[in-house]
Amino acid sequence: MDEKDWHAIRVLYEEKNITRAAERLYISQPALTYRFKNLEKIFGIRLFFKIKGGIEFTPEGVHLAEYALEMIDKLQRTKDYMLNMQNEVRGTLRLGVSSNFAQYKLPKILKKFSTNYPMVQFNVNTGWSADIMKLLDSSSVQLGILRGNYDWYGIKTLLHKERLCLISKKEIDMENLPNLPFINYKTDSSLKNLINGWWHDRYTEPPQVIMETDRQETCKEMVKNDLGVAILPEICLQPSDNLFTHGLSYKSEEPVFRNTWLMYNKDSLKLSTVNSFIDFLNDHRNL
Incomplete structure (x- = not known):
């Protein structure tokens, strides 16, 4: 097995579908199937079997997939440490970042950091904080920027905090809030719990939800058009709204x-790229 085999198995293990795996790897489906058949011949096993809508790994296939993940991680760590042995700050910084922070804060941070450290490249994964936690747990990223309260056995420092805000097109009476049309949006459980905790602390009646939107920006646009009120983190709000x-x-x-x-x-602190980025974040909290 080589590095290409490890990545092929990893992607198939994540997708559980040959077609989608081939698309992610930018190779043809027959070429990918041929690669897996060769691996099966080498090890004398069956990697997976077909089921409706995709594939399922055999126990032997699961073991080989776990081996591939371990080898990818070891190879990446070796590359990181070899680059770290050189004098200048260089290499690939692997980040997992909560979607909201990635949208409103991260671009300026990365632009400024890359100006100071032009030899550093970025590998960024964004998503809900629960997904970023999984990336941290599996060591797929070196640094995680998460929103909400999550238990973590490593180092955890407060980077930023902002107020939750009720937004409306017109000025409203907060005492009358349970009687007003309320707009919801899909988000992670930590923010939902924070909003629900505040609501139950202040009101005995549930909100009058009239709309469920896919994301916070869609929700905000609905409020701009006076279709209801909503609760959003301050990070999402601009004076131009x-x-x-x-x-x-x-x-x-x-x-x-x-x-x-x-x-x-x-x-991770053994890496100059990670150390430099942490110092940079601490020095530029207002970006």
Whole structure:
């Protein structure tokens, strides 16, 4: 087996579908199938079998896939440390970043960092924080930037915090909020729990949900057109939105904050790229 075999098995293990795996690897389906048949001959096993809508790995196939993942990780770590042995800060920085932070904060951060360290390349995965946690746990990324509270056995530092805000096209009476049309959006469980916790602290009646949107930006556009009110993290709001905003607080008058955390393993600090990026984040929190 070589590096190409490891990556082919990894992608198929993730996709559980030959066609989608071939598309991700930018090779033809027959060529990929031929590669797997050769591996089966070499090891004298069956890697997988077909099921409706895709494939399922055999126990032997699962073992080989786990081996491939381990070898990919070891090879990447070796590349990282070999580059780290040189004097200048260079190499690939692997980041897992929560979607909201990636959309509103990360581009400026990466642009500024790359100006200071032009020999550093980026491999960035974005998504919900729960997905970024999985990438951290599997060491697929060196640094994770997550929103919400997640348990982590490594190093965890508070990077950013912002208020949750109720937004509306017109000024409203907060006491009348349960009677107003409310717009929801898909998000991770940590933000849902934060919003629900605040609501139950302030009101005995549930919100009058009239619309479910796919994401926060869609929700905000609906509010801009006076179709209802919504609750969004402050990071999503711009002065140009021309919306009324009301920072949320509990009955105790404690503000409702959404926290953003930087998480990583202690071993990652051996890499100059990681150290430099962490220092840069700490020095440029207001970007």
